Structure formats: structure tokens, C-alpha cells
Amino acid sequence: MAPPIPVSPLAPAGGFPALPVIGGVRFAAVEANVKYRGRLDVMLAALDKGSVVAGVFTRSKTRAAPVLWCQENLANGVEPGGLAIIVNSGNANAFTGNNGMDSVQKTAGAVAETLHIPPHNVFVASTGVIGEPLPTERITAKMAELRDNLDEGNAKDAAQAIMTTDTYAKGAAAEVTLDGIPVKIAGFAKGSGMIAPDMATMLVFIFTDAKISQDVLQGILSANTETTFNSITVDSDTSTSDSLIVGATGRAGMIPITRADDPRAAVFSKALYSVMLDLAHQVVRDGEGATKFVSITVKGAENDRAAKTVGLAIANSPLVKTAFAGEDPNWGRIVAAIGKAGEEADRDRLSIRFGDILVAENGWVSPDYREEDGAEYMKAQDLSVTVDLGVGEGEATVWTCDLTHQYITINADYRS
């Protein structure tokens, strides 16, 4: 038996935050022994009648059955009545042939029957080992217990139940006032690498009492995803099961937001963004083997998309990531990563900064740069790199962690 993986040194100091109650949402978590023993591994979230839901999912071509089910539900539009989200950890129900969708339908059917809601209003997510049949009956056997435990205050238990190799549970919240009405947002996430060892998936569930139409909520969610969860990378591997679902109960007693150009939509979007970014950063901070949290900002690109491409090329470069791990201010590796990204860059107008330290400019090392300053800067736990490509106005920021021996240990030395 391999020793347990220690809690990430980058975990938030305060632990799991005190999440506000979101009117109209209740949570339950149980021990169903899907794979793990002696820990919570199934969670149920129940949303009252009148709730709407939006989601974004992995673009993987080998995505898992639960993802296909959720996408179909969203495309068809949910029926009137309550909503539910059921999630298990320990088994991803991915690449399990026809068994996959059978299992999703049985699970959704059991939840629907228990909560008296339409089956296609039940969203399903699974995370864990790929290619093993999900023991569905262990989940369906727990329906009465889940229903009886549903409570507005159980979000932390729910966040723990969806963990796989995560070293800490991840939560975040925000409150915003829309025309004098307070609106709450609270969510939780799991993820420790785009894929943890044998464990596929980043899962994120966010709840709000805002009264907002499904299409406006979906638009806000999709736009914010690009600059939050789609701007982080631990190891460049995309999961078969990544799912991000936002449910809005409408309990805040406000006039509904039904148009994207409603001024309140922008205020709400900003608050939702802060929760999404916080959770996205927590996923990176729990990246397998991470000892450094690194922000990479690329400016002066041809456009924002090009800036993001270059940022991700830097963030995914094993040589850049091992340099961070070694606290080595190795800007030459950043130059090489910029070069391989394939986007327009002007070698002789390029500049690179570590924090506020100007390292390279005019196609060479800056005359004022001293290697000792770079080496001292690299000792910090949170690092920032800013690159100016010198060709346009495009800008993007991405976040990543370093690549350490512990990543190899987790993924090579621990056998499935």
C-alpha cells in the first residue's frame, strides 16, 4: 500500500470556507462504497421547482456516458418541476460500452422516482477509474438515505463526497446586490490534475438564488468558463468527464433577468466569475505534486486567442514547469516555449518579467537583470510571469503549477 498523498502545500490557509445557504437547494452525502470504503462517495443536490440550470462539459471525443446524458438534457431543455444533481466518486463510468448509459438511466430514474421529478431533470456525474462497470445498485440502494439527509447546510459534505485524489475539498462563495436585492452564489469543485491517477475529471457545481433565465445563465457561464476553468492546466491532459453545472433557484425575490443586456446580468456575471476563478485556482493549487502556483500573463499578442495559446504553451511546457520546481529562473525555456506556440511573436521586441523584475527585452537578457534577483524571486510559492510579445493588443492570463517528483510518484509509482 502506497503512503497517502499529503495535503498540497498550496491549499488555502483557512480550509473549506463557510458557504452561505442558497434558498431552494439542499444537499445530502452518503457512504455508498462504490469503490472507496469508509468515506462519503455519493452526493445528491436537490433544487426546488422553478430552478434553471446551465452547464459546460469536456470537449473530449471519448466523453463519458454521464456527460452525454447531461448535454442531452440541457439541449432538450428541462421540464417544469424540481431538478437534481447526483454524483459518485471512485468510478468514472467512462468507456464502459452500453453499460455506461444503462447505468446513467437507472441512476437518474431512481433519483427521479425518489424526488418525484422528471428523469431528464436529473443531472449525473461520475469520477474515478475509467473502463470498469459502475456498480449502479450501490448508488440506487442509497436513495432513501440520500432523500432523508437532504439539508440546506450540507454543502461541505457534498464537496467531500466528490473528491478522488484531491488533497482538500474546494469551496467558494460570493454575494452581490442586484437593485437592492441580495443574491448569493456558492459552489464547490473537485480536481487534482486534469486527470488524477486513473481518476478522470474536474467537477464543479455552483448554486445561486438569482432569478435568471436558462439562456442568459448559460451565456454568462460559457463566457466566464473561457477565462477561468478553460485557462488552467495542471498537465495538459483533458478528462473524459469534466463537468461544470450551475443551478439557479430564483428564490432571491428579484425581478427575473431574462435578457443578456439587462445591466444586472453583468453584475451577476462578475460575481459568478469570482466564484469560478476561486474554484479554478483551488484546482491548480491541488495539482498533483504542486509546490508552486504560477500565473502567466501574455500581452502584446495578435489577439486574445493568440495570447492564450502562447500562455498555455508556456504553462504546459515540461521544461518550464520543471524549472519552476527547481526554483530556476530559466527564462531561456520560456523563450523556447513562446517560439513553439506557433503564434506571431517578434523575437527582438519580446519582453519577459518575473513578478516586477524585467528579465529579457530587445531579443536578449535585460542589461539590468541580475540572475541572483531571479533566483531569489523563484523561492516564493506564488509566482507570476508576464510576457509581452510586442506585436499587438491581445492579452490573456492562464494559471498552472510546477512539475515535480511527486507528480511522477503519484502517476507512475502508485499502481492502479
Place this chain on the structure above:
Amino acid sequence: MAPPIPVSPLAPAGGFPALPVIGGVRFAAVEANVKYRGRLDVMLAALDKGSVVAGVFTRSKTRAAPVLWCQENLANGVEPGGLAIIVNSGNANAFTGNNGMDSVQKTAGAVAETLHIPPHNVFVASTGVIGEPLPTERITAKMAELRDNLDEGNAKDAAQAIMTTDTYAKGAAAEVTLDGIPVKIAGFAKGSGMIAPDMATMLVFIFTDAKISQDVLQGILSANTETTFNSITVDSDTSTSDSLIVGATGRAGMIPITRADDPRAAVFSKALYSVMLDLAHQVVRDGEGATKFVSITVKGAENDRAAKTVGLAIANSPLVKTAFAGEDPNWGRIVAAIGKAGEEADRDRLSIRFGDILVAENGWVSPDYREEDGAEYMKAQDLSVTVDLGVGEGEATVWTCDLTHQYITINADYRS
């Protein structure tokens, strides 16, 4: 002082091969102390009058001055007279501002003067640390010694002089008969990761006595590069300085090949391909920290390009590579890598084989597959993975190595 990196366990058993003499090509290597002490670090190859040359280079947007120089020479066409290639290790002369091209011009000028050839007939390559000015005078001071040492039999010394963190020198040769005339091909390469620690570059130099026009040679070289050097990956990082140069002296006494549709061009191309593939494999076998050599073949793709994209997605996946390192037959990670590649794939028609072992088919694990068989197969040093995407006729093979603790040690623990 870090301990020396041991010779790769994947190094060819026979050591450096006995390369045939190529009529019209002479080599010299010297200790110039560019950065290293007590070892050969500069090599000169001199090609007699009547030789032609072809080359392919890194596509990096931050490519080094020597690469820009060589590309310019090739674009303008070499002048009548002999040719030369001069290479130093220890310093890449990359991202060194205006000093970079100054240094290249001085070096090429010194070689041209020494050998009485036009300066633009001198090809220059540098490999080593990025961002430090190249001490050009240490190279130019050695011109007389280089000239005096030129000899047809010095290819092995030349191969050693261009090594950086390579753990062994890499050579390969082939002989082919064109209309009864024997034609020889011999070459050498350096590279240990697309970028070794602080050391950018894969360099490859191949020589032949074939009589062939420059444009036909370039066409053959470019076509063969796609399925050899452009189909290998150690760590997905592209160097600022990758250079592959082929010189043909025309000494074989054959009627020249001047058209791509000359039947002898295909025969010659096949022989050149075998040398290129051999050297490409040797680079992978010297991949930083490598303990496994892995061939990945993707069939049934929409087209060959799509097959290669999927192959490289698998070969570059840190999770797949750490699974190889751990001798873990983790086919779920291969499914995930296929999914993220973005090319057409049919989850339910996909099949995966480890060697001859059918692992997955019809969207799930194969009913006959036993995990023990997969685990036993993974113990071999040379592994092959075959994926059939089930959507078309496209096919490609790529080669990679595993990702081990030693890669992290080389790149994070050894400080520059």
C-alpha cells in the same frame, strides 16, 4: 556538483557504428573550451567542390541566429565552390540579440577564409545554453587546427563534439546501388529531449556521395522528415535551434539525379529514410530519463494528418508517459488522450492493442483481455501501442519514451 547522468539504458548495444567514408567529405573536431572543458566541442565538416546541400529547420518563432543564417543560405542557393558545416556545443547562440548574427557572420567568415570558399557556403549550428553571448573568438582561434585535422575518417569525433547532455554519440549509415553504382549515406545526430536542460537542440548531419540536384535532394529530405524527425517527441518542447542538413558530394560516379520522378530518386530516398529513422530513434532512446522506447501507431483515422495528431497526443500525454514508466497497462489514459486530440474518433469502434494483445474494443475493455497479460507486456524495454480509431483509412506512427523521476531530476534538480 550533480552526479553525471548515466548512459541511457536504451542506448544501442553495439555503440557508435563504423561509418563508411563518404568521398568528398572530411571532418575535424577540436577542444575549443566554448563552455565545456577537456572535451571536443567544435566540429568542422568540409565538402568538396560540386557538392549540394539541403536542410530542414525548427519552425520555432524564436529561432536562433545560426538557423536564420542557414535558411537564408539555402533560400539564396549556394555559390559554386566547396561547402562547410561548423558546429559548436555548449552555447546555442539563441536569443542573444544582435550579437547572435554578428557571431554567425564572424564564424562563417573565418571558415570561408580558411577553406577558400564563399562565406554563404558555410552552414553554422550551435547548441547549448540560451541567452549567453557566444565566445566567438574561441572558435575562430581554432581554424588552423581544424583545417589541419580534416580527414575522411573523423566522423565519430565530429559526432562527439556536438553532444551536450546526450549520453551517447549517435551515428547511422546505409548503402544503396543505383543502376549498378554503389552510393553511400552516413550521418550523425545529437539530441536528448527536444530541449535538454538549458541545452536547446536536435542537430543532424548526413552525408552522401550520391550525385543529385539540390532541389531533388531538398524534396526527398523534406518528405522524409515528416515521418522521421517530425514524428518523434520526448517532452513536446521544440527547440530554438533544431537543424537537419544533408550534403551530397556527387562522388559516386553516377549519372546525376535531376528529377524527382527519376526511379533512382525513390531508391535513394528509401535509403536516406532508413538513416534518418535510425538517427531519430536514437534521439528518442537518449530521451532524458528514458527507460522505455515506445512506438505508437494510429490507424483508421480520417486521414494521415489526423492519425499523427492523435499519435502525438498520446505520445505527449504526461499521464500516458508516467504509466509507461510505472509499467502500468493503463489503457484508460490512452482513451483520454485520444479524446483530447480533437480529431474524429468513434468511442464505440475504437480498439487499442499493446503489442499483439487486444486490450479494448467496441467502446469497452475486450472480453478476452486479462490485466496480468498487459502488466507482463509492459515490463519489456521496447513497447508498441496500436490504436484503431475506426473512422477512416489514415495511418501514422510516432515514437516516444516514458516520463520518469530522472527527467525531473535532470531538469529541476540540476541547476544551470
